[in-house]
Amino acid sequence: MATRVAQRPPARPTAPAAVSLGVLPRRQLTGIIPALLCIAFATAVTGLNAVRPFTDLVPVVWIVAVALAVGAIASGVRAFQRQGRMDPAIEAVLPHLGAAQPTRALVEPVKWTKGWVGLPARIKIRYASHVVDDDPRFVDQIIAGLTRRLGAEYRVRKHNSRRCVLIVELAPASDPVSxxxxxxxxxxxxxxxxxxxxxxxxxxxxxxxxxxxxxxxxxxxxxxxxxxxxxxxxxxxxxxxxxxxxxxxxxxxxxxxRPTMPDMVLHEVEPAAALTHSAYKSFRIPIGPDEDGQIQSWHPAVSPHCLVIGGTGSGKTSFQHTVLTHLTHAHWRVWVLDGKRIEFAGFRDWPNVELVGARVEHQVRMLHAAHELMEERYSQLENGTARLEDFDPLALIIDEYATFKARVQRWYKTVKPKGAPAQAPVLDLLSDLARLARSAKIHILLGLQRPDVEFLGGEMRDNFGARVSFGRLSPQGANMMWDSFAVGVAIPRNKRGRGITLNAESLPVEIQAFYTPDPAKLDSSDKADWDHLAALRPATADYERMMVRDPEPELTDDGEGEEVEPDYFQWSTAEIVEWDPAAASKTQPGTLRPANVTPLDPRERVRFVPDVDDEAPDVDAAADGDGYSESLEGPAVELEVGDLLLVDATLGLWGVVEGVEPDVVDDEYLAIEYRDIDSGEDGLLTVFDNSVISYRRPEAA
The missing domain is CATH 3.30.1240 (Hypothetical Protein, Haloacid Dehalogenase-like Hydrolase; Chain: A; domain 2)
Known part of the structure; x- marks a missing residue:
């Protein structure tokens, strides 16, 4: 019975191991014998000429003979020194060439650099046929040996594997390394x-x-x-x-x-084409450049509503002005609910800004009108009398919604009719608009001073897919806004317009929002800003300016004929008409008083109580540890992303932890990535994993 012998598969070719071959034979100094022959020739000529004169050029013969002798000796000495420079390199390379004994014949310099000795500029190397020369390490080992022993970088000029010849040359001189x-x-x-x-x-x-x-x-x-x-x-x-x-x-x-982000970037627009449905679907509103210079934007057709958050002086209002000017320039219809009553005063007569609500009564009517428009468009779509492309998009900018809500609640108590709900119906409309307005081509930009669970929790958060935050966030606000206690809490303090938004991959990135000046805050000296606004202003208006006509007071039917101020439902259904300067001047904000307010006659010792500010004071996210627990101490391994870490106890420097990982150099250390709470600069702290550190943990929202 035949026996099958298992054959091992051929191993991967490898370069031969270096074999010690000993030292090269002793160098020989050449040139002496040729020099002696030259001197002997001159001596013989001189002797013959003395016995039988035949020439007068004996001195010339001696000059030539001495010159040749000196040249021969110099050439021999130079060759001897060059051989001395090459021998260490040859001995380093020979073991990789498959040589059976040490020899200089396999490594031959064929060209030298200038100088008395110089360096071999080109070397011809021959190796044995059994050497595996397709292993990359074969050439690398030869180059490394030559470079190490000759003190210069070499590279392969030509490799003829068929003839087992490798030619290397000096690599071009590189720039000096600083x-x-x-x-x-x-x-x-x-x-x-x-x-x-x-x-x-x-x-x-x-x-x-x-x-x-x-x-x-x-x-x-x-x-x-x-x-x-x-x-x-x-x-x-x-x-x-x-x-x-x-x-x-x-x-x-x-x-x-990392490129340095600019402190201010002007908002610029290109000539706008007609607002078709196709243009609407691809329309983007620029927010600002990130650190790579990539322009981040809001795409209403994909993310129908945008939530913007920022305290006083953060650049939030300027961003809303940017959105307004970009929309109106692109022929959009824009309504503005001015929660502070004055932030959009300069844009009330801006082309394509159809309606601006400054008084709470007009703001309530505006939201009801937006809801009515949405319902009307839904009915047309349902009945088949219109298609989505038949509608013009409407942008509803709601600034300081929290302030608006507080004012509505107070105002509603003065105009609430009998049998009406306990809460103003308008407050229920925002969630309906956020949920349904997209399909009616109505889009919302909602502005808030700070994150609120009412707008960032559950369904409302999902409906506001586009989000921008300006200035510093508290750790709780950062978690509500960006699902992280660390994102946005260390934005530099003095960078107006610096914020966080989502990029195309839905990842938070830092941006510098485009700047748009406020016409109401400029004077005649601000020529550059006026020129900038002129470039942003639409040449023609597609939508005329509108206003809410105040309902007339009604007379009581009890025979006394007293005037009764309009109630909530009369305001919520008030007529919206074309702008009338004369009618508007009669009802400027502040000229009307609520129906339940009785004027006081002058009397002594009246103490006036200042009005309560609707807006809570802005609180610095890191001041006095606001938003964080009291200082704790514990091992570094207990740190979590979002914690506030004491980086330097001597200087009192704190940083927001952005990552905690084992150190790449020493596994016994932890590398803590943080962002300085004051400057916003990134940093890295390496500590033992059991080191005791001081930190603050974000408080529960």
């Missing part, structure tokens, strides 16, 4: 891969601006947390703020200095 470049190379190799290939690019001021890395640790880089930590480590160990672009398939990384 101290900053060397530091960058060392940091990247230590953090990522000691064998990585690193190239550094410098800016005009000689600072490092870009680092490109080719590494061999792809599986480690596949972990997102590790990539984030490496980016933080590089940013903390090198000057400036750095970010990384990862090529996981090619095992490449590109680090570059």
């Amino acid at each position: 101290r900053e470049q060397q530091r960058a190379i060392e940091v990247v190799k230590q953090v990522i891969d000691p064998t990585a290939s690193v190239s550094v690019t410098s800016a005009e001021d000689a600072s490092v601006s870009k680092i490109e890395v080719k590494h061999n640790v792809g599986p480690k880089m596949a972990i997102a947390a590790r990539r984030s930590q490496i980016e933080k480590v590089v940013s903390s160990m090198l000057p400036g703020r750095w970010r990384a672009h990862w090529d996981l398939e090619g095992d490449k990384i590109r680090f570059e200095v």
Whole structure:
């Protein structure tokens, strides 16, 4: 019976292991014998000429003979010294060439650089036919040996594997590496891969601006947390703020200095085309550029409503002005509910701003009118008398809704008729509009001072898919707004218009919102702002300015004929007519008083109580630990994202924790990524995992 012998599959070709061959034979100094022959020739000519004169050129013969002798000796000495320079390199390379014994014949310099000795500029290398020369390490080992022993960089010029010949040459001289470049190379190799290939690019001021890395640790880089930590480590160990672009398939990384975000970017518009349904579906409202210069925008056809949050001086109102001017320039119909009554005063006569509600009565009528328009369009769609493309889009800008709500509740008590609901019906309309208005081409921009669970919880939050926050958030507000206790809580204090929004991947990114000046706050000296507004102003109005006509008081039917002020339902159904300056001047805000207010006659010792401000004072997210618990102490491993960490006890510096991961260099350490609560700058703190630290935890909302 035949026996089957299992054959092992051929192993992967590998370069031969280095074999010690001993030292090369002793060098020989050439040129002496040729020099002696030249002197002997001159001596012989001189002797013969003395016995039998035949020439007068004996001195010339001696000059030539001495010159040749000196040349021969010099050439021999030079060759001897060059051989001395080559021998260490030959001995380093021979073990990889399959040589049976040490010999200089396999490594032959065929060209030298200028100078008395110089460097071999080109070297011809022959190797044995049994050497596996398709292993990349074969050439690398030869190049490394030559570079190490000759003190210069070499590269492959030609490799003829059929003839077993390798020709290498000096690599072109590279630019000198500065101290900053060397530091960058060392940091990247230590953090990522000691064998990585690193190239550094410098800016005009000689600072490092870009680092490109080719590494061999792809599986480690596949972990997102590790990539984030490496980016933080590089940013903390090198000057400036750095970010990384990862090529996981090619095992490449590109680090570059984060660009500086501008402090102000003007809102500019391009000539607007006709507002067709196709244009409506692709229409975007620019919010502002992120740190990459990418313009983040609100796409109403995809995210029908936008929620904007920001305290006083954060840039929220300017952003709403940007939205208004962009919409009107694109032929949109715009209604404005001015919660503070004065923030949109400069845009009341702006083309395509059809209606501005400053008084609470007019604001209530506006929301009822928007709801009626929505119901009317739904009926037309249901009956088949209209299609969605037949409707013009309407943008409803609601500024300071919390203030509006508080005022409505007080006002409703003065106009509530008998048998009416306990709460003003208008307060139930916003949720209906947020849920249903999209299908009627009605879109809402809702402005708030601070996050509120009423607008950021449950269904309402889902309906406001587009969101922007300006200024600092409390950790609770950040969690409601962005599902993170850390996002937006460390926005720089003095950056008006700086905020957070969602990018195309629905990830929070920092932006600098476009700036639009307020016409009501400009004077004659602000020529640049007036010119800017002139460029934003639509040339023609597609929609005429409208106003709410105040209902007339009714007379009682008890025979006394007393006037009764309009009740809630009369205001909610008041007529909306074309703008009439004369009629509007009769009912300016503040000229009417609620029906239940009785004027006081002058009398002594009357103490007036200041009106209660509807708006709660803005609170700094980090001042005195607001939004955070009292200071706690515990091991570093207990830290969580969103905690407020005491980074430097001496200086009293605190930072918002953005990540906690094992250190990439030493597993016994933790790398804590944080953002400085005052400056907003990123930082990295490395501590033992059992180190006791001070921190504050976000309080429950």
